[in-house]
Amino acid sequence: MDRTAYARRLRQHQTLAEKTLWALVRNRCLAGFKFMRQIAIDRYFADFVCEAGKLIVELDGAAHDGREDYDDRRTDTLERLGYVVLRFHNDLVLADPGGTANGILAALRSARP
Structure with missing residues (x-):
């Protein structure tokens, strides 16, 4: 599956937390x-991205349990x-x-020049 189709699928199958944050x-x-959602950056898909503030917001649920090393590498x-x-x-x-x-x-305001 190509990256665009995968991002579209992620947007169509959001968790309740993702829907809640997206509404905000x-x-x-x-x-x-x-903000944009499910944006391909490098080899990852970021949940929510604000390019103007160079900010990525990631939501972690049960699927992230036990994957802390992966999440740390991704964040790095x-x-x-x-x-x-x-x-x-x-x-x-x-x-x-x-x-x-x-x-x-608060993170966006502190990142602004």
């Missing part, structure tokens, strides 16, 4: 910052490409979406 950041709802690669990577657990996004949005906004 889509259409420039978060202080005017534009994305950071070497100039991105700041924020990770939130799905449970946190669902329990406190406003707090999650505030954390993302």
Whole structure:
């Protein structure tokens, strides 16, 4: 499957946490910052990307349990490409979406020149 088709499939089969976060950041709802979802960067697909802030937001659920080494390597690669990577657990996004949005906004504001 090509990268575009794979990204489209990821967008069509979002988790509840991904749907929740997308509702918070889509259409420039978060202080005017534009986010895209399931974007291919290097050999990975980033969950949510704000190019203007060079910020990637990754959501971690049960599928990430036991994959900490992989996630660390992935984060290192994305950071070497100039991105700041924020990770939130799905449970946190669902329990406190406003707090999650505030954390993302704080990271974006601190990264602005």
